[in-house]
Amino acid sequence: DLSNKFTLAFKKLAGRSSINEKNITDALRDIRLALLEADVHFSVVKSFIDKATEKALGQEVLRSVSPGEQLVKIVHDELIETLGGEHAPLQHAAIPPTVIMMVGLQGSGKTTLTGKLAHQLIKKGRKPLLVAADVYRPAAAEQLKTLGRQLEIPTFSAEEAGSQDPVKICFDSITYARQHGRDVALLDTAGRLHIDDDLMKELETIKAKIKPQEILFVADGMTGQDAVNTAKEFVGRLDFHGVVLTKMDGDARGGAALSIRSITGKPIKYLGTGEKLDLLEEFHPERMASRILG
Amino acid sequence: FRPGATLDASTWESLEEILITADIGVSTSHLILDKLKKRIQKEKSVQPHEIRNLLEDELIALLSGGISGQLDDRVVRNKPYVILMVGVNGTGKTTTIGKLAGRFSDQGLKVLMVAADTFRAAASDQLGIWADRASVEIVHSKGGDPSALIFDAMDRAKSRVFDVVLVDTAGRMHTKVNLMEELKKMRRVIEKQIVGAPHETILVLDGTTGQNAAAQAKQFAKACPLTGLIVTKLDGTAKGGVLVSIQQDLGVPIYYVGVGESLDDLIPFNAEDFVKAVTE
Numbered sequence A: 001d002l003s004n005k006f007t008l009a010f011k012k013l014a015g016r017s018s019i020n021e022k023n024i025t026d027a028l029r030d031i032r033l034a035l036l037e038a039d040v041h042f043s044v045v046k047s048f049i050d051k052a053t054e055k056a057l058g059q060e061v062l063r064s065v066s067p068g069e070q071l072v073k074i075v076h077d078e079l080i081e082t083l084g085g086e087h088a089p090l091q092h093a094a095i096p097p098t099v100i101m102m103v104g105l106q107g108s109g110k111t112t113l114t115g116k117l118a119h120q121l122i123k124k125g126r127k128p129l130l131v132a133a134d135v136y137r138p139a140a141a142e143q144l145k146t147l148g149r150q151l152e153i154p155t156f157s158a159e160e161a162g163s164q165d166p167v168k169i170c171f172d173s174i175t176y177a178r179q180h181g182r183d184v185a186l187l188d189t190a191g192r193l194h195i196d197d198d199l200m201k202e203l204e205t206i207k208a209k210i211k212p213q214e215i216l217f218v219a220d221g222m223t224g225q226d227a228v229n230t231a232k233e234f235v236g237r238l239d240f241h242g243v244v245l246t247k248m249d250g251d252a253r254g255g256a257a258l259s260i261r262s263i264t265g266k267p268i269k270y271l272g273t274g275e276k277l278d279l280l281e282e283f284h285p286e287r288m289a290s291r292i293l294g
Numbered sequence B: 001f002r003p004g005a006t007l008d009a010s011t012w013e014s015l016e017e018i019l020i021t022a023d024i025g026v027s028t029s030h031l032i033l034d035k036l037k038k039r040i041q042k043e044k045s046v047q048p049h050e051i052r053n054l055l056e057d058e059l060i061a062l063l064s065g066g067i068s069g070q071l072d073d074r075v076v077r078n079k080p081y082v083i084l085m086v087g088v089n090g091t092g093k094t095t096t097i098g099k100l101a102g103r104f105s106d107q108g109l110k111v112l113m114v115a116a117d118t119f120r121a122a123a124s125d126q127l128g129i130w131a132d133r134a135s136v137e138i139v140h141s142k143g144g145d146p147s148a149l150i151f152d153a154m155d156r157a158k159s160r161v162f163d164v165v166l167v168d169t170a171g172r173m174h175t176k177v178n179l180m181e182e183l184k185k186m187r188r189v190i191e192k193q194i195v196g197a198p199h200e201t202i203l204v205l206d207g208t209t210g211q212n213a214a215a216q217a218k219q220f221a222k223a224c225p226l227t228g229l230i231v232t233k234l235d236g237t238a239k240g241g242v243l244v245s246i247q248q249d250l251g252v253p254i255y256y257v258g259v260g261e262s263l264d265d266l267i268p269f270n271a272e273d274f275v276k277a278v279t280e
């Protein structure tokens, strides 16, 4: 069990009156396994452990009164620092509407997140518009419209745009927003594979034409090693502004958070913690660090 | 290599990297590497290019341990053959039901879909579109208790003499006790209505999921005996390696692999192809 591996590593050190470099590297080997079991990517773990080893051997761990605790602190702090500093809020446009665009793989939680962000914006007195730019998934527009009805806000879709072209739907939604006093446009795009060139180009086109203030990469919190592949491609193509990790109400350790953050350098802004529209939390690195380490 | 020889550390690390980045998981990867080590020590000599084949052999052996058998052969054993699809949120249950309906319908079977996800926005509409695509009938939900819908649907399945019934359920976290209880209740309703049903309870796993898939399989299996697995989204770059440890744990057949979003994007699971993708 994960937490035992981590605790064991430190118990080994705590029990000693003095420790040497080998004790430290042994403990870090256990931590490496713990991180891999938490779904952190193989190469991300490698560079993380290298950094932690450097810090541990360079600092006073060898001469510390409580080397185990000292090492916990180094690893924990290193993890928090890598995961990102304080919460990064969403960007706003100088002239409304602010445009926020949801992108990511199939089933990651984009449509639900669109509803959740709208819910938060409404609480802050804003007037969001939901934009159903997914013309592929069966009943995608109906799904978003249902959320719109729940939130009592309008949804702009292919029907309103008179077009099945996601680029045109997004573009026309901005005009619609201005005409109807909606100050935030939330673009819900179709799930797609990072290796689908046509669909990735579609996102690039939407970005080029509309220049959203905020592009959010929506990733499933249970994602394994593949998180690195998808994040790399999405950030390479779109240079997104932030990440939202969904389905964190399950018991996945969430190592994908560290992988995505390390590979892209972009801030994790929110965590989805359930299916209901009020279940969105600001991301806090300390909590995530504890969760990943078990 | 000489007899009793072993590989160097960097070779083991690169083998470990292949396995772990395929989501095989730490303990299963080390188990496989230990077996590989023992086997190499026994051989007279091992060429580097043979190592990949030996690794593939180990993986295939682990995947072939459980019950095998294709769903296509089983669906004709009982009428109506009731299949309950379960899994966490967004794994591809609804889409997979659409694909299965098309497949069985093409085989000449009369299929009934049951839209028992009464919770999520437009879930019923989504399945309805798949029913049109596969040209099969569907029992729609009107919101409310999924068990009530299932009760009615089972009646209809019996009286109208359907061959296969595909029951779609709402995605649910295996950690939510009330949702797992709801699932148990749905199963009981099916059991009461049709003897021997549900004949299949299939867990649909997202191929991009990491080690948590093992926890999902364990918890769902506790709630209702699983008869098979389907892994989706393997048309991406994820390898789905966590299936190996799940197979050790549950030993149920992996029926199909989802490889896309269209009606035909469902292929029978093949251990050799799966393993080749892991090691490439």
Ligand SMILES: Nc1nc2c(ncn2[C@@H]2O[C@H](COP(=O)(O)OP(=O)(O)OP(=O)(O)O)[C@@H](O)[C@H]2O)c(=O)[nH]1
Binding pocket: A105, A106, A107, A108, A109, A110, A111, A112, A113, A134, A137, A140, A189, A190, A191, A192, A246, A247, A248, A249, A250, A271, A272, A273, A274, A275, B089, B090, B120, B171, B173
């Ligand atoms: N438990 C839980 N479920 C979630 C969360 N976010 C979304 N979901 C569920 O995950 C499933 C997929 O969510 P969607 O919003 O449809 O995902 P999507 O990214 O829009 O999917 P596609 O458009 O098909 O790519 C639904 O069942 C949602 O209710 C979350 O934070 N926790």
Ligand SMILES: Nc1nc2c(ncn2[C@@H]2O[C@H](COP(=O)(O)OP(=O)(O)OP(=O)(O)O)[C@@H](O)[C@H]2O)c(=O)[nH]1
Binding pocket: A106, A107, A137, A191, A193, B087, B088, B089, B090, B091, B092, B093, B094, B095, B096, B117, B120, B123, B169, B170, B171, B172, B232, B233, B234, B235, B236, B257, B258, B259, B260, B261, B265
């Ligand atoms: N690329 C790819 N996408 C898939 C596959 N199977 C399903 N999807 C997509 O994944 C997303 C979620 O599929 P759904 O069928 O709605 O998943 P679900 O399990 O029914 O979701 P919930 O009912 O919300 O829990 C959709 O965008 C599907 O088109 C697959 O094999 N490959």
Ligand SMILES: [Mg+2]
Binding pocket: A110, A111, A112, A134, A137, A140, A188, A189, A190, A191
């Ligand atoms: Mg969607």
Ligand SMILES: [Mg+2]
Binding pocket: B093, B094, B095, B117, B123, B168, B169, B170, B171
């Ligand atoms: Mg569904």
